[in-house]
Amino acid sequence: xKSKTIRRWSFIHTWTSLICTAFLLMLALTGxxxxxxxxxxxxxGDSPELREMPANTPHLNLxxxxxxxxxxxxxxxxxxxxxxxxxxxxxxxxxxATAGTEPNSSHTFMLDARTGEALEVPSANxxxxxxxxxxxxxxxxxxxxxxxxxxxxxxxxxxxxxxTVLYLPFMRRHEFxxxxxxxxxxxxxxxxxxxxxxxxxxxxxxVGVTGVISACADLIIDAWRNDSLNAMIEPYRDxxxxxxxxxxxxxxxxxxxxAPDMRPDFIAFPGxxxxxxxxxxxxxxxxxxxTAHLLTPVLIDASTLEVTAVGGRPWYMDAMGMSQxxxxxDYGGMAMKILWAALDLLTIxxxxxxxxxxxxxxxxxxxxxx
Numbered sequence: 020x021k022s023k024t025i026r027r028w029s030f031i032h033t034w035t036s037l038i039c040t041a042f043l044l045m046l047a048l049t050g051x052x053x054x055x056x057x058x059x060x061x062x063x064g065d066s067p068e069l070r071e072m073p074a075n076t077p078h079l080n081l082x083x084x085x086x087x088x089x090x091x092x093x094x095x096x097x098x099x100x101x102x103x104x105x106x107x108x109x110x111x112x113x114x115x116a117t118a119g120t121e122p123n124s125s126h127t128f129m130l131d132a133r134t135g136e137a138l139e140v141p142s143a144n145x146x147x148x149x150x151x152x153x154x155x156x157x158x159x160x161x162x163x164x165x166x167x168x169x170x171x172x173x174x175x176x177x178x179x180x181x182x183t184v185l186y187l188p189f190m191r192r193h194e195f196x197x198x199x200x201x202x203x204x205x206x207x208x209x210x211x212x213x214x215x216x217x218x219x220x221x222x223x224x225x226v227g228v229t230g231v232i233s234a235c236a237d238l239i240i241d242a243w244r245n246d247s248l249n250a251m252i253e254p255y256r257d258x259x260x261x262x263x264x265x266x267x268x269x270x271x272x273x274x275x276x277x278a279p280d281m282r283p284d285f286i287a288f289p290g291x292x293x294x295x296x297x298x299x300x301x302x303x304x305x306x307x308x309x310t311a312h313l314l315t316p317v318l319i320d321a322s323t324l325e326v327t328a329v330g331g332r333p334w335y336m337d338a339m340g341m342s343q344x345x346x347x348x349d350y351g352g353m354a355m356k357i358l359w360a361a362l363d364l365l366t367i368x369x370x371x372x373x374x375x376x377x378x379x380x381x382x383x384x385x386x387x388x389x
Contacts, residue, residue: 118290
């Protein structure tokens with residue numbers, strides 16, 4: 020590789036790394052507990068447990084659960100109902116002052132599907148894990164914070180690519196995983212930095228790219244609303260406002276008939292971000308471990324309960340749906356979480372050693388200048 024090309028790649032690697040390192044250290048440190056968020060919530064007692072009842076205890080119908088949620092928070096309106104993958108007897112309810120309230124101002128709680136009993140979920144509305152999640156997702160700055168982190172993710176990907184290009188000539192001269200222990204401390208750390216960077220290369224690229232996609236989730240959802248959702252609700256553009264909602268009792272049965280090879284994931288009530296002023300939207304997911312993260316909306320007229328549209332999935336919504344669980348290692352159970360945590364720790368070492376190498380090189384350059 021020509022020296023001019025090396026200098027160019029070295030410049031890209033140095034400055035992309037320096038600009039994004041502080042943010043990446045924050046993301047790596049906050050991401051570590053988020054990998055085990057469910058387990059940490061359980062240890063902290065922030066995961067409510069339903070009382071023991073006979074296994075064949077029947078569930079309330081959906082409208083009865085809606086009524087129970089409204090009785091628990093009479094001054095709020097329904098936004099979403101969601102199933103709990105870990106407990107079929109649990110339903111998550113999200114309510115707020117208005118249907119269009121932004122997510123960080125909504126209130127999440129759990130309902131016992133058999134009795135309608137409401138249980139608070141502290142971790143979903145505040146506490147340590149929510150603080151860490153908000154810091155990791157948007158640094159408490161909303162969309163500007165997410166876009167800043169997306170930009171840092173792009174710089175991280177550039178740093179990985181440029182670092183790999185710079186490491187290739189070294190690999191041609193030495194065996195893989197060579198660490199020159201007989202050289203200076205700076206060279207030993209340089210070799211270790213490069214080695215750990217190569218070891219974590221694929222994982223870091225996956226986490227970096229999925230992190231950028233996840234950070235752009237608000238823009239992706241807005242694009243879906245402006246494109247797919249608007250097309251599906253076009254016949255209702257001039258419809259008068261709803262005066263009364265039809266009972267939600269049969270929503271799941273209706274959605275299951277409209278999408279028979281799928282199962283319900285969550286329900287968006289009229290007026291929310293994922294529905295329209297005139298529709299219930301039941302989001303259906305696949306039955307396999309992979310397709311369980313790909314959602315298809317079934318729009319149901321909120322006054323007549325007729326299915327008006329079964330939406331297709333734009334590629335960018337599929338990308339977002341698959342990237343978020345992959346980003347936190349939620350695809351492969353505890354084994355994958357442990358692997359994700361180990362690679363996260365190695366990445367912290369790579370980031371820290373990169374700062375150390377830059378500082379040593381900068382100090383040496385100042386001394387030579389004198």
